Amino acid sequence: MRVPSLRLPGRGPEGESSEGRLTGTVRLDRRTKRLCGRLEPGDIAVIDHVDLDRVAADTLVGTDVAVVVNAAKSISGRYPNLGPEVLVSNGIVLIDDVGDEIFDLVREGKQVSVEGNQVFLGDQLLGEGILQTEESVSEDMETAKEGLSVQLEAFAANTMEYLKRERDLLLDGVGVPDVRTDFNGRHALIVIRGYNYKEDIDVLRPYIREFKPVLVGVDGGADALLEAGYRPDMIVGDMDSVSDDALRCGAEIVVHAYADGRAPGMERMDKLGVPAIPFPAAATSEDIAMLMADEKGAELICAVGTHVTMVEFLDKGRGGMASTFLTRLRVGGKLVDAKGVSRLYRQDMSISALLLLIISALAAMATAIAISTVGRSFVDVIADWWDGLIFQIQRLFS
Structure with missing residues (x-):
């Protein structure tokens, strides 16, 4: 698979060390929620999150991270979890199932690179996994739907256990x-x-x-x-x-x-x-x-x-x-x-509706002025003031 040509968010061309290779500061944590508090724009996040959920993915997107490297499978197939789709649809590179060893091979703060489905520290290969795309995530999600019935049965059993406790x-x-x-x-x-x-x-x-x-x-x-x-x-x-x-x-x-x-x-x-x-x-x-x-x-x-x-x-x-x-x-x-x-209920008003409202209000004001005696007198006063202003300007340049 080919990595799309990307630049690290918040960085210039130096974020790419070579064609198709992304370089950034690595930050690692087995708890995604805890890691998100330390991430900065353009970082490469290393997580260990089976079945990445949507809330965690939304938080990762909010940090403007460039790459997410998951030691586990972001979609295990147990059920159609929503996180991977959120990441790839927002242009974040997602590499799955690189293995737990990556946590022992690199320290936080180091500069690492991602090329294709591989992660490097300099020339050292830290791990390789599955490069997820919108197409691959969609295929995995379809397969995962088959596991819903099993998960629903387990959910029901757990509900009864919780009720007892x-x-x-x-x-x-x-x-x-x-x-x-x-x-x-x-x-x-x-x-x-x-x-x-x-x-x-x-x-x-x-x-x-x-x-x-x-x-x-x-x-x-x-x-x-x-x-x-x-x-x-x-x-x-x-x-x-x-x-x-x-x-x-x-x-x-x-x-x-x-x-x-x-x-x-x-x-x-x-x-x-x-x-x-x-x-x-x-x-x-x-x-x-x-x-x-x-x-x-x-x-x-x-x-x-x-x-x-x-x-x-x-x-x-x-x-x-x-x-x-x-x-x-x-x-x-x-x-x-x-x-x-x-x-x-949404309070949003379209621009066209707002313009129509303004035009209608101005038209109503113009009509009221035109048909009333007070309105016509007001127009006459404004006209006399305008004529006087023009006359004064002409005297300045004559």
Whole structure:
């Protein structure tokens, strides 16, 4: 396969060391979410992410990375995951299945090169894999659809297991911690940095102004709120993808802990000197945010960036997503998904419609002036003023 002729984003021609070869700074991490915080435009990202999901891919695209080298298979065939299509459609070179050894062969910050399906450190071959294109991703996605039935059966089994483990939390709210944030009788806006979250927040601005809901950011959702100009009232999550600035913004912090009580996120909060409350649960962070809002008396829960379709559930690639299904059954009576609102109603106005509105307004004003006595007198005054101005200008040059 042939690599398309590309230049590294944010760099000049020096980004290409030779025809068809891309050179850039390598950054490595087995956790894609953690790596994205260190990536800069034009970098070569080395990840270890089986079945790359769309949220991770969107984040990689947002960093303006040039190349993504995956030690694992971006599409394993278990189900049609959405991430690889996002990368290749945005012009990012994706090389798959290069092998785990690449993490031992190169250090972060080194200059490496990519040519075809091979990765080099100088003249040393670090690994070779599969160069993904739009065509190859499409073929793999079609094959992966055959695995949906197996994944759906596993998803159903996991849902039953989760129901047995977290029955008290789901049915009676047992284990929800006491918090100072007041949800009672108010709306709660829960923001996850997921699919189309920016568009959804933008559409909800009039709603936020009018109802002033409790603003809850789930991990990186707190940064999404700050970027949109809002300060979160509460931040919920395991604290691995939220910035220090967000954690210090004054919001109440609820750290998602494992069911056995272990809470790695509390260590980070201790280092920052920010008080936090642990919430042990086997559910996902977005689920415990919804369960907390429901248990604390929220009148309505509006969700931004959450997962609503079967493919989105599976695209997360985690057994814990079964909790999301059950959580929606629990809070469904008061849950509104912002994705539906943004698709149903958009505030965008076309340029042609705006011009037509302006022309109509001017025509109406002209008609009103023409048919009224006051309007004709006003026109006469303006005409006399204009004649006087022309006369004065002519005297200056005569």
